[in-house]
Amino acid sequence: MSKVTAGLDRVTRVPGVRGALIANSADGLVVAEQLMDGVDGRAVAALAGSLIARLARTAHSAGLRPPVFVHLRGDEGSILAAPGADGLVLLAVVGREANVGLARLEMLAAAGRLA
């Protein structure tokens, strides 16, 4: 099992996580994914990638370094994002009941191994 697959596996084992994927933040292409039925990986990559790029510009405007973790919370669930090296970003779609704290830790660890 590759490091990437192992990382996705650990994230998707967290209760409430519907799926995780790794995408290229520049073009939104999906590099690897583990998703439950009904979760559109390409849509997640495109929508979240665009948002994260804008948040990075916002952080830059405020004189801050790029985000290392982002949690977009909707009233029915959340998107979590952990940008890694080489323009890759680890994304997860989680339900409202998910253990976001644990998912965050797993994602930060996995994103640190992206290259």
Added chain:
Amino acid sequence: MSDDIRTLTTRLAEEPSSLAFLELAESLRQRGKLDAAYKVARGGLGRYPGLADAHDLMARILSDRGDLAGAFDAWSDALRLDPLRTGALKGIAFLYFRAGDVAAAIAHLERASEADPDDPSIHQALARVRRESTAAAPPPDTAPAPAPISPPAAPAPDSPFTAGVEDERGVLLVDANGMRLAGELSADDGSEAGDRVAAQLAGVSREAARATRLLGLGTWQSIAVESPGAHLILTAPTSETVLLVTRDASFPMARVGLIADRAARTARSWLEQVG
């Protein structure tokens, strides 16, 4: 019986398991109907023994009734359920001060200040208690001086928009067109970054709304952004505005979220007033 109490009483009668008891008991307390407030709060506590708001409310009622020991226990219960509850910390500080234990009063106010650095009333109470603690103690047979701090009258949300310019720093309210409505934001070099950030935020709100809607995640509620050196929370107080709260990365993100929630409530009230 005033209209709002009648309305709340009706609502509670129709839905006994609702949280309407909190508002009803507080309204009764504010009108001095302490026995009625106590009965309503006791009923609610019976249903929701794990609700910190209910214990906090009961403590205020007991404090008003002069049952300071009971108030102390109720605020302690509130703190067990919610260790960062500033209303309970302030309440216990008030009781310690009444009992002459200034050090304990200061310790609780300092904890309250750490939990909510943006609440000006905590800073004011701390300053007053510290002033009192350095003043000469009165002879034992003189009448006690008026208490320098008051028990928390109600869980009043603090306002970054009314707390003075210094407290507005790190809070930014932006309209749908990316124009700054209130607040200030400084970059690390001290330069004002509010307008630059505001220009980006309108687009963030649109993108967040689109992403959550298209991915079946409902309406977007907030965005938490961890950046090395800073924690940011974005919320939408209204459909036409975005609120950004930033704090140093030493602040736990969940606490920044609480500050953002409070600031959003304040922003909504403020927008209603100025709109």
